[in-house]
Amino acid sequence: MASRNPARPLSPHLQIYKWGPHMLVSILHRATGSGMATVGSLLLVWWLAAIASGEQAYATFVDVFTTDTGGLNILGYVIGIGLTWSLLQHMMTGIRHLVMDTGAGFELKRNRMGARATILASTLLTVAFWLYMGMK
Template structure:
């Protein structure tokens, strides 16, 4: 009879069996950022269209949230702007990672984990660089 401590016994594919790794994290983040970008982007686009159609006052309210005024941005604008920017860069980097995997490369565990970490690092650095460029001037 096989026991639970027997290492030769096959394991069922369950989350408690797998060890958590960066490749699992970026897989989940890829789905979440894709859904988030689509949902939040659609909501903001509809808000922009409705504000433009509603007149100058409604459009000015929209612009107050999403534009720099005296070097300051509304907190909602910061959260949405930085969050959407990070989600875009993370989704893009992981999409490029998956492109290479679709070509048959990067299936070795070590290289796969390194590329997953690279997407996380790239997304943070690219977001910081993008917002530094926006805020500090051109």
């Protein structure tokens, strides 16, 4: 049985570590993966149920994400932009990890720069994607 020795060292905790962009990107990678799986699954199930339930249920599903003019409504924009950014952030972080798997990018300065680059790239790509979609 383990004894409770007050002199025993504790493992490092959040109060000891200095917050950095690499920590944020790590947390975002997990959050975006879980968020895409959860929201994507719910939307897929809703869409499939709407198709199976008939024309009226499918029309309700489509109305939630579009307006009468064919554009997206606010809820559609929030979900669409959120899922787009999540996908691109998750992908950019995955590419960063792929580079790090080769043994590159572990130096502190380069690691922080790579973490910031993933956030910047995913945001710029999301804006570019939605600007392109708005032009169609």
